[in-house]
Each structure stands twice: as C-alpha cells, then as structure tokens.
Amino acid sequence: MTEPLRAGHLRGIMMRAPAMTSTVDFYVDSWGLSLAEKGDGVAYMAGTGPEPFLYGLKDADTFGIEYIHFGMPDRAAMDAFYHQCIDRGATVLGAPAPFDDPIGGYGFEILDPDFRRLRFTTELTMKASEDTFALPRKVSHVVLNTPDMEGVRDWYCETLGFRVSDYSADQMVFLRCSSDHHSIALVRAPYASVNHVAFEMPNLDSFMRGIGRMKQKGQVPSWGPGRHGPGNNPFAYFVSPSGFVIEFTSELQQIDEATHEAKVWPRTDPEAMDRWMTAGPPTPAQRAVMMGRPDPGFPELKQA
Ligand SMILES: [Fe+2]
Missing domain, CATH: 3.10.180.10 (2,3-Dihydroxybiphenyl 1,2-Dioxygenase, domain 1)
Known part of the structure; x- marks a missing residue:
C-alpha cells in the first residue's frame, strides 16, 4: 500500500449537549475564547489564531461530538483526499460541496469506526491572528x-x-x-x-x-x-x-x-x-x- 495522503491540520471541534449554547459566557469570561458566530441552537467560539472557530456549542439531546473539524490546503488536495477515503472504504457522507452554515467552506464529512463525524474543509474565511497573553490560540x-x-x-x-x-x-x-x-x-x-x-x-x-x-x-x-x-x-x-x-x-x-x-x-x-x-x-x-x-x-x- 502506498503512503496515504495526510489529513490537513486540526481546526477544532463542534460539541453537543443539552442547553450548551447557554454556556457561552463561561467560554468568554473564564476560558478566554470569543463568540464568533451564533446561529439557531449553535454558537461558534473563536481563539486568537486564524481559524474562524475552535470550539462549537450545539444544543442537542445527547452529549458528545457533533464533528471534529480538519482543514485541507485547497480543493485539489480535498478532492484527492476524498477519493482516498472512498478507495479505502470509509463511510463518506456525500461528495465535496459547499457547507451551508455560518462558517461555510468547501469539503465533505465521513464517519470513523466509532461513528464519529469528521469534517474536512477548505476555503474558509480566515481571520486576523495575533497571539494574546493568556488567551487560547x-x-x-x-x-x-x-x-x-x-x-x-x-x-x-x-x-x-x-x-x-x-x-x-x-x-x-x-x-x-x-x-x-x-x-x-x-x-x-x-x-x-x-x-x-x-x-x-x-x-x-x-x-x-x-x-x-x-x-x-x-x-x-x-x-x-x-x-x-x-x-x-x-x-x-x-x-x-x-x-x-x-x-x-x-x-x-x-x-x-x-x-x-x-x-x-x-x-x-x-x-x-x-x-x-x-x-x-x-x-x-x-x-x-x-x-x-x-x-x-x-x-x-x-x-x-
Ligand atoms: Fe491533552
């Protein structure tokens, strides 16, 4: 088997739990993140780095991971990586396409063997980045x-x-x-x-x-x-x-x-x-x- 293409960098994670969006203040005042976007039953928390969000809070009936979020450098890498996932028998949830949510981007999702959802995106709007004392980046x-x-x-x-x-x-x-x-x-x-x-x-x-x-x-x-x-x-x-x-x-x-x-x-x-x-x-x-x-x-x- 040839050396596989590598997943891009870890962008962050969307978590889910009952009434999780009611905990935004904790992440701002105590943990040191900022509120980047708020949707219906979902909040996107950002750090000081370039990612549009690091940690998502989603209201749900169950506790766990909504998706783990990885970045890919461009569409060509995304499409090649998608085909590798298909070739190696992964459970792929649709072909690469634009995501219709406040973060957007182009990419696809798969399930890992424990049925966790993984999302791969490219073409996100990155933000200005500056290390700030005592704040997560x-x-x-x-x-x-x-x-x-x-x-x-x-x-x-x-x-x-x-x-x-x-x-x-x-x-x-x-x-x-x-x-x-x-x-x-x-x-x-x-x-x-x-x-x-x-x-x-x-x-x-x-x-x-x-x-x-x-x-x-x-x-x-x-x-x-x-x-x-x-x-x-x-x-x-x-x-x-x-x-x-x-x-x-x-x-x-x-x-x-x-x-x-x-x-x-x-x-x-x-x-x-x-x-x-x-x-x-x-x-x-x-x-x-x-x-x-x-x-x-x-x-x-x-x-x-
Ligand atoms: Fe750790």
Missing part, C-alpha cells in the same frame, strides 16, 4: 475514548494518513497529522466518548495565567498543572459547564519526521509521566469525568 488536540484502540488507530493511519507518535503503556496512542506531536489521541475504554479537548496557549506564562483566570472565577484544575511525558506538554484540566473535560496546554513537542521514532512510555516511572511531579496521577473522579458519557455518534448516517 488554537485547539491543540482532541482525545477520544474507544473500545477498539488498535482498530481505530489503524483506520486513522491508513484512511486519513495519521502517524503514530508514541504510546502511553498499552492504554493510549498519540497520532499526528502535522508537526504537533498529537492532534488526535486514543484511549482504551469500554465505550466511545470524548476524553478531552486541549487548547493551546502561546507560552508557559500564558498557560499559568489562564489557570489563574479560571481560579479567580472560582474553578481550580481537576488535574494539574503538570507536564506530561509523551508530547512534553504542560497540562491543566478543568470540567466545562456541560461536564466535558477541557485542557490548557502549551509547548507541545514538535516532531521531526526524519528522526522521530515512536516509543512506548511505561507508566511505572512517576517522574517520566509527571515531569514536574506537581500533578500526581489522575484521581478516580478525574478518570470518571474523562471517561464521560457514552457518545453514540451518528450510526444512522451510515444507512442514509
């Missing part, structure tokens, strides 16, 4: 719980061109589609759900000041601050008003394709997993909130 990564870690890993690698960056014991795999150590990671779990979404701060000072803003608003991290082993990124996890885990991070390891070799990080050395030794292992409560509620995804779209 982009979505760094999305971590997914899955009952089939190896199968879903292989699908992301073979169908979408992701590459394995590292493993955490036999429980987690980190996948990249750019120089970022991971844009997607998978966690072995009893059912499919979202584990957490991480937002990138421009530097370590901004990361700490973001934690400070949350603290002044009455919310301390549910885990962290600390610095991970795999990816070498600082982390501070919080629980959103909808019960989803969100993370501030920064300084994620950048991968040199010519020299990087994936390795398995054992969990037996605490200092390798918690480099500052500030965080300790996750508590049972943290593990539970990262397991989250089962996300049914969109199996009905497969039949449509």
Whole structure:
C-alpha cells in the first residue's frame, strides 16, 4: 500500500449537549475564547489564531461530538483526499460541496469506526491572528475514548494518513497529522466518548495565567498543572459547564519526521509521566469525568 495522503491540520471541534449554547459566557469570561458566530441552537467560539472557530456549542439531546473539524490546503488536495477515503472504504457522507452554515467552506464529512463525524474543509474565511497573553490560540488536540484502540488507530493511519507518535503503556496512542506531536489521541475504554479537548496557549506564562483566570472565577484544575511525558506538554484540566473535560496546554513537542521514532512510555516511572511531579496521577473522579458519557455518534448516517 502506498503512503496515504495526510489529513490537513486540526481546526477544532463542534460539541453537543443539552442547553450548551447557554454556556457561552463561561467560554468568554473564564476560558478566554470569543463568540464568533451564533446561529439557531449553535454558537461558534473563536481563539486568537486564524481559524474562524475552535470550539462549537450545539444544543442537542445527547452529549458528545457533533464533528471534529480538519482543514485541507485547497480543493485539489480535498478532492484527492476524498477519493482516498472512498478507495479505502470509509463511510463518506456525500461528495465535496459547499457547507451551508455560518462558517461555510468547501469539503465533505465521513464517519470513523466509532461513528464519529469528521469534517474536512477548505476555503474558509480566515481571520486576523495575533497571539494574546493568556488567551487560547488554537485547539491543540482532541482525545477520544474507544473500545477498539488498535482498530481505530489503524483506520486513522491508513484512511486519513495519521502517524503514530508514541504510546502511553498499552492504554493510549498519540497520532499526528502535522508537526504537533498529537492532534488526535486514543484511549482504551469500554465505550466511545470524548476524553478531552486541549487548547493551546502561546507560552508557559500564558498557560499559568489562564489557570489563574479560571481560579479567580472560582474553578481550580481537576488535574494539574503538570507536564506530561509523551508530547512534553504542560497540562491543566478543568470540567466545562456541560461536564466535558477541557485542557490548557502549551509547548507541545514538535516532531521531526526524519528522526522521530515512536516509543512506548511505561507508566511505572512517576517522574517520566509527571515531569514536574506537581500533578500526581489522575484521581478516580478525574478518570470518571474523562471517561464521560457514552457518545453514540451518528450510526444512522451510515444507512442514509
Ligand atoms: Fe491533552
């Protein structure tokens, strides 16, 4: 099999939960995003980077992911990538076409093996970008719980061109589609759900000041601050008003394709997993909130 075309960069994610659009103020006042667009039952939150939105809030009956959003450089890349998805047997939800929503763009959607919807777009209207102290600039990564870690890993690698960056014991795999150590990671779990979404701060000072803003608003991290082993990124996890885990991070390891070799990080050395030794292992409560509620995804779209 030839080397697959690679999915473009991670743009962000649209989440769904009951009354989620009523939580816009939390994301503006505490988390540090801005309201970019508001539609009927949906709000688009932007960061300081060029993406028109990073994190969407959609009112829905169920808790989970509406879609994970990736960018492609242009229509030619989009169309080639679309044909690769078809050739490799992905469940594709229609041919590339314009999207009719406040963000727009041209692209298509597919379902992953856990029935998560993935959207690929190009030709979005990008905005002016300027790093701002203590404000998130982009979505760094999305971590997914899955009952089939190896199968879903292989699908992301073979169908979408992701590459394995590292493993955490036999429980987690980190996948990249750019120089970022991971844009997607998978966690072995009893059912499919979202584990957490991480937002990138421009530097370590901004990361700490973001934690400070949350603290002044009455919310301390549910885990962290600390610095991970795999990816070498600082982390501070919080629980959103909808019960989803969100993370501030920064300084994620950048991968040199010519020299990087994936390795398995054992969990037996605490200092390798918690480099500052500030965080300790996750508590049972943290593990539970990262397991989250089962996300049914969109199996009905497969039949449509
Ligand atoms: Fe993370």
